[in-house]
Every structure is written in structure tokens, then in C-alpha cells.
Amino acid sequence: MDGPKRILAIDDERINLRVIGGLLRNLGHEPVLTESFTEARQHLDATIDLVLLDVMMPETDGFTVAKKIREIPEVADVPIIMVTALTSKQDRLKAVEAGANDFISKPIDLTELRVRMGSLLKMKESQDEVKRYQAELEEMVAVRTSALKMALENVKESQRTILSAHLETIHRLASAAEFKDEETADHIQRMSRYCALLAAKLGLPDAEVDLVLQASPMHDIGKIGIPDSILLKPAKLTPEEWVVMQKHTIFGGRILGDSNFELLRVGEIIALSHHEKWDGSGYPKGLSGEAIPLYGRICAVADVFDALTSKRPYKEAFSNEKSLEIMRAGRGSHFDPRVLDVFLNDFDSVEKIQREFEM
Template sequence: MTRHQAASRSKARVLVVDDDAEVRTVLVRAMQTLGHAVSEAADGTTALAVAQGHDLILMDVQMPGMSGFDVVARIRKTESGASLPILMITGQAGHAERLRALRAGANDFIGKPFDFAELRLRCGWLLTLKQAHDAIARHNAELEQAVRERTVDLERALDGERRGAAALQEAHLDTIRRLVTATEFRDSDTAAHIRRIGALAEQLALADGWRPGEARDLYHAAQMHDVGKVGVPDAILLKRGPLDLDERRAMEQHTIIGHRILRDSPSSLLQLGAVIALAHHERWDGTGYPQRLTGPSIPRPARITAIVDFFDALTSDRPYRSARPVAETVDVMRDERGRHFDPDLLDHFLVFVERSMPWAPAGVDHPDSETPPDAAGGPG
């Protein structure tokens, strides 16, 4: 026995239950000799009333009214008594008696007359068992408390991160809105076009199998595809009529300008916008600009934006021409399958157009809009 165990046992609270006063006195003195605090009960009913709060019970088997077996069984049904060590004491120490005691829930059994040394050893190991159980219970309680506290801390930290992320996201979206607004100030004819591009790009991305969150990012990023037009001279940007070769070369610089504006941002949305700004005029067959990329080497977000940009540009009025009908535009785009456009993405888009937009889209609202086309005199 260690000093710690000895000190713990000296503080044990023991309940002696026996209807024989002489036996009870002997057991009380024996436990007190071992340094324990002892309570006593002369019957089962009293024992049940005072059992809680003890570390060990010495229980007689044969008692009037309620036997020791019955008392033990009822103690075991209580929350506090489930782990309480119980040593049964009786003058009938046969095999059947021992089995019945164990079935009732007793931890150990000793016969009368009992040997003091044996009683001390059996009580000692039962108290050690109780001590170990209590230590485990305390440790589990401490762990549960630590987990609760840590969970609260983590929830607070995550809540703070969520709020910070939401604020950062809103700041990025605000930046996007301001960039798009800057473009709109330069060319008011493209304001509605910019918003439609975002809506159509999101729908095509969903049709292409993108996750909703990714498609929503594309909705925002695609609207920045022409942000580089802020660097194009007004004489070219606002010219009513076809551009000559030099003017077209100057206009084509808007892809590079837009990329430079957006590329160094820490925002993933603005970085996505930079990719789109640079490559949305590339063509599947390599005849686009500014890098003459071909096929799959063109970033997929830019390929999506190229399709919806072309569609909306042809079906919208421009200073130098009138809008084309949707059916005519679809025919033109089919002819460009595998030349201007990614064949698979174009197929997805044309299915979407045929199912969702049987009208001439002077504008296409974002899908969140609840205004039906007929009610608004056409989309947008």
C-alpha cells in the first residue's frame, strides 16, 4: 500500500448494516481501528435512506423485513449506488449464497465468524477500487469540462472568423461593384450588359457541373471582364461605328489593362476576375487575343465568359448596330462551335438558351429575380 492509498483509506466513510447489535458493534470498532468514519444501520430501510455519501458498505444478508440481497439490488438501481463497493457478511457462506450475493450486485463476500485480517484486506481492496473509480470519474468530469470550455472557445473563434470572412467578402464584393461602376461611367451602354454577363456565366457554370458556390463566384468575377476598358480612350470606346485597325488594336488592350488592374489582389474573386479579363477574347482555334491561346489552355472561366459575352453582345443594341434575334445569334454561335467556342460549353449554353430564353434578351436578369419576362416587357 502506498502512502497516498493509506491516506485515502483513512478518510473513508463506511456504513455497517446488521440487525445484530453485537455484530454491528464489532464491525464498527474494526472499521474505526482502521481509521475510517463509520455509520450504522439496523435494517434495510434505514440503510437505503443513508447509503448515499459512503465509500463502502458492510451488509448483513439475513435481516428482518428486507434482506441484504434486496437492499443491495435497490442500491444498485440508484445513480450514486451504481459504483458503491458492497461487502456482504453472513453466517451462511455456501456456494449458492455467494452466487446470489454477486447476482444482487455485491462486490465481495465474507462469512461469519470473520477473520479481522481478512476483513481488513477485503475492505482495503474495495476501497482501492472505489478510489480508482472516483479518480476516473473526476478525470472524466474534468475532460468533459475542458471539452466544453474548448468547444466554447472554438465556437467563439470560428464565429469571429466567420464574421471576419463575411466582412472581407463584402469588402471584395464592394471593390468589384466599384470597379464595375467605374466601367459603367465610361460606357453606359455596357452597364446592363455587365450585369447580364454575370448572371449568364453563373447559369452556364452550373450547367457545366460547377458547385453553386463556385458558380456564384463566377457571377461576380465575370462582371469584371471588361474592367480594362477604363484605360481605353473615349474616342475609341464611345465611337459610333466600326473601329479601324489601329482603333481595334487599342481596344484589344483592355484585356491586358484589366488583368493588370486585378492580378495582384489578395482576393480570390479579383484574381478570378483577372484571369477572365485577360482571356475572355481568346478563341478555341487560337485566333483570339491577346495571347492566342488554344483549346483547353484557355482558362475555363474565360471560355464560359467568352460564350455569354458573345451571345449578349449580339442580342443587345450597340451604337453601331441593332440587336440580332436570338434564333439568328444561336445559328451564328453554332457555326463557331470548335472555332471560336469550347464545343462542350457551347452545347450546354445553347440548351440553356433554348429552354430558358425563348425571347429576345435585351437584358437577362440574374436568376434570383422574381420578375417574369412578360411582366417587364422582356428580360432585364
């Protein structure tokens, strides 16, 4: 644990408070000593790391005080240790129901106090770190999303006059989510052309093939809202980091959503659905089969192939043979069988695109 912690003690007996204060100082912590909940309430804020709470108090007993603490939003999750002479199962269950995390018996033993406080203070540190991380992430996403929304509003305005400039701006925005990693600089070029090839081979009209070509580069635009520490991590993500990474689909949908421009609407569909899987095990909605938009199913095949055959911070590039072996194993689970078959049956055209936009 880093540095001394602020420990709030509530006990109506001054001699008990003096003993507790001495023990806490001996352990290197800063005691905040109070004789009632009324007095303690003035000190209960986010700087308090743990509460030591006596059960037997004449004004308001410890069970009631614990419940009141849990009702205060800014300290609702602060660890509470009940200091009690009560030993019955019923009393301990009552304390847990009131919100206590642990118990320590009177008279207080220094070693027991250190051990019981230690685990709860580590838990509090972890909770505080998660809160700080979430706050920073939300602020960053809000700022970046706001900036991108403003940029896209300007793009929508320009569509009435200069379509080519509009498309170029969208491609530059898509590149903003990719430029951090030099190894993926050509990813959106290859991936968009793989998508267009699949769309054409699947029999989509020329206008839709062009839409897929122009919209697919926006599939990962939501990654601009993902912290670099996660996006560029040269190792396997933790479960918590993976939850954050998966949100790039939702961020992309929000950035591209609510547009009257067809290209952006298709981009939104692709951003939200390119990580869905045929068997329903994908994200963010767990769609399955033909409930997944066709554009997303097309993008899934193209995106995975390019990811497998490209170097990433966490892996080296796989050969085409190894990549196709992996993808065949995902036929009917990860990928729409029909779309994957079209991809495999015209792999010469895929390799031609691959060579044209080599890294």
C-alpha cells in the first residue's frame, strides 16, 4: 500500500478512541477519531480509506451507523470493520446485512488489526484506481467523440457541394484510429478492397459495392476512444482491458450514428457489426446468423484475414496458409459460411490486393 491511510474511528468511549488512535499511528496510518455518527459525518468523504466502527453506542448503534454510511454516495463503498464484543452468529449476520466488511473483537490486537485492515485497504486502493481510470476514460471519450462529431458535422455540410472532398475527409478520420501503429498503416486500404471484392462476388449492385468500399475503412474508427495503453499493449489484454477494447464498436456507432448521409449510415452498421460472429458469440450485441447485417459479415472475413496476416504489437504476421487454416476452422462459427466460401474460392484476387498494398 502506498503511504499512510486515513482511518475513521467511531466510538463513544474516549479511552477506546485513544487506544485505537495509538494502534493506527503505530501502523503508520492517520487516525480520524470521532465519538458519534453526527461528528463522523463531517469527516466522511472520499479521503477516508476505512472505517472502524464500534457496535455498542448509546446514541446510534453501529448497525444503524453502517447503514447510514452505505447511503452516502461518495463513501458508499468504503470498507467498514465492526469493532465488537458480540460473537453470536445472529449479531454477525446483522452486521453484514448492515454493510460491514469484517469484524474485529475487543480488546483489539495490533497484529489482527493490521491483517484485517490490510486486505480491505488493498481492495479500496483497487476500487479507487478503477474509479480514476473510468473517470479519465469517460472524459477522454467524451472529448474525442465531441471533436469527431463536430468534424463529421462539417463533413455532412460539405456533401452538398464536394463529394470527393467529403470522402477524403472520412478516410482521414478512419486513418486516425490506425496511424498510431505503423505496422497497420495500409490495413484500411487492403481491408476495404477485400470487402469490395466480396460484395461484388456476392452479387451486390455496383452502388452497394462502392458503398462498402468507401464505408468499410470506418470499421475501427471507434478505436480513437480506446487508451493507447490498451490499443498498443504488446501482450494479451486482461479481462478488464478486453471489456474496454470491445467498446470501440459502440464508440464507432456513436460517432457515425444519426446521419442523413447513406455512406455514414453504412459505416455505422459496419462499425457496430464487424465483430459479431455467425454463432452468436461475438460483440457488442451477440447477434447470430443472418441477424448480423451482411455488410458486417463481409467485413468480419476481410478484417480477420488482414489482422492474421499483419504484424501487430502483440503478434507477428501469420502466413496466408496458416491464416486460411484458422479461418476455415471458423466457418459456421465465426464466419458466415457463404461469405467465407466466396473469399476462399477467389483467393487469387485477394492475394493480388494483398501484394498491391504490401506493408
